[in-house]
Amino acid sequence: MSACSLNANITENLNDKVQSSxxxxxxxxxxxxxxxxxxxxxxxxxxxxxTEPQVNTEPSAVIPVTPMLTEDLLSTEQDSVWRLGHSSMLLKISNEFVLLDPMFSERASPFSMMGPKRFHQPPISIHQLPHIKAVVISHNHYDHLDEASIQQLADRVDQFIVPLGNGADLISWGIHPEKIKELDWWQQTEISDITITATPSQHFSGRGLGDGNKTLWASYVINSPQTKIFFTGDSGYFNGFKEIGKRFGPFDLTLIETGAYDKMWSDVHMQPKESLQTHLDVKGKKMLPVHNGTFNLAFHEWTDPFDQISQLAQEKDVDLLTPKMGDRVTIHDKNQTLAWWQPLKN
Incomplete structure (x- = not known):
């Protein structure tokens, strides 16, 4: 059966096969x-x-990026994470590489010549990445599910883990169906000795005018014998985070959405104070704020997420990590990260 036929079958049978509540x-x-x-x-x-003036929503100076080298990634023995930009993260746990929401394209847009453009280049190219055990996708918005990145990763990844309904897009882009695992909330899959569980988030989905909420969105628990990580994906603040903390916490590291917020979409994107509360709700030990520093997707100043979350973390005595793009963070060691964005403020 061709990829197009499989894609059509998945779309046509969605109502029959989805048992999600x-x-x-x-x-x-x-x-x-x-x-x-x-x-x-x-x-x-x-x-x-x-009509609204946008003030300091993009950096006027070059954002510092630490180049990542393949040999350094392969030689790393400790469980570690690297920020690639926006919400894209490279994880190395149990000596396996897991890639979250890979977005390597120049624009978060269906168009190559218009739409939000990157502030900085990724610290490593796709062809320089080591073999990836699993790619984990939170939802299908363009700044999280990037067609060009998925296609380039096709032969470098063992498994693509996506929320329900998202497999059809991947199949249409050339990913073999056997490589795709779709999960409902609270469902899990195992990759080597790593367990990946899709957990609830409060968001929405859609890549065009007619496919709103046809696919599911999710946060994730990534658990190995030594390390437990929580990744929000995109979400508004809701009581589900307390339930996730009750079921799976505490977490060694949380990767919490902190950016692209606004009063007009507060139900589906968190304000920084809510991001910090999410970290506390899920019982996180260290917090690394993501969804910032790469694209202009809202009206706030581009440094505002960093400034706010840093102040809030200090007030609540939260161990906050703000690495430069490409910097390595060792999950179980004490890390010192600097306010790298401060010298770049307009």
């Missing part, structure tokens, strides 16, 4: 019903982008 009438829903991006709201947001 969050799926009804061809769409997925949050536990708490959240306002959608209907035309009226979308127009108001677009009008703001056209």
């Amino acid at each position: 969050n799926f009804a009438n061809g769409k997925f829903y949050n536990d708490k019903r959240t306002p959608g991006f209907e035309w009226g709201k979308t127009w108001k947001i677009l009008k703001r982008y056209i």
Whole structure:
């Protein structure tokens, strides 16, 4: 059967095969019903982008990036993580590499010549990456599920782990169906001695005008015998984080969405104070804020997520990590990271 036929079959049979309690009438829903991006709201947001002055939403100086070398990655023995940009993270745990939301393209957009453009280049190219045991995707928005990156990774990855319904896109892009594992919330899969569990988040999905919420979104618990990591993906703040902490916490490291927030979409993206509360809810030991520093996706200053979360972490005595893109963070050691964005403030 061709990839196109498989893709069509997955789409046509979605209502029949999905048993998720969050799926009804061809769409997925949050536990708490959240306002959608209907035309009226979308127009108001677009009008703001056209008329509202954007001040310091992009850096005026070069963002520092630490180049990553393949040999250094392979020789690393301690469980570690590296920020690649935005929410893209490279993890090495139990001597296996796991890649979260790989986004290596120049723009977070369906268009090559327009849309949010990167502030910096990735600290490593895809062809320089070591073999990846698993790619984990949180949801299908362009800044998290990047077609070009997935296609380039196709032969370098053993398994693609995605929320329900997202396999169809990967198949249409050339990924073999046997390499794809779809998960509902609270379902898990094992890769070597690493257990990856899809957990709830409060968000939405869609890549075009007619596919809103046709695929699921998720956060993830990534657990090995030595290390436990929580990754929010994109989410508004909700009580589900307490449940995740109750079931799986404490976590050695949390990767928490902290950026691209606004009052107009507060149900689906957290303010920094909510990001910190999420870290506390899931019982995290160290917090690394993501979803910032790479694209302009909101109206706040590009340094605001770093400034706010740093102040809040200090007040709550939270062990906060703010590495430069490409810097290695060893999960079980004490790490010292600097406020690298401060000299770049306009």
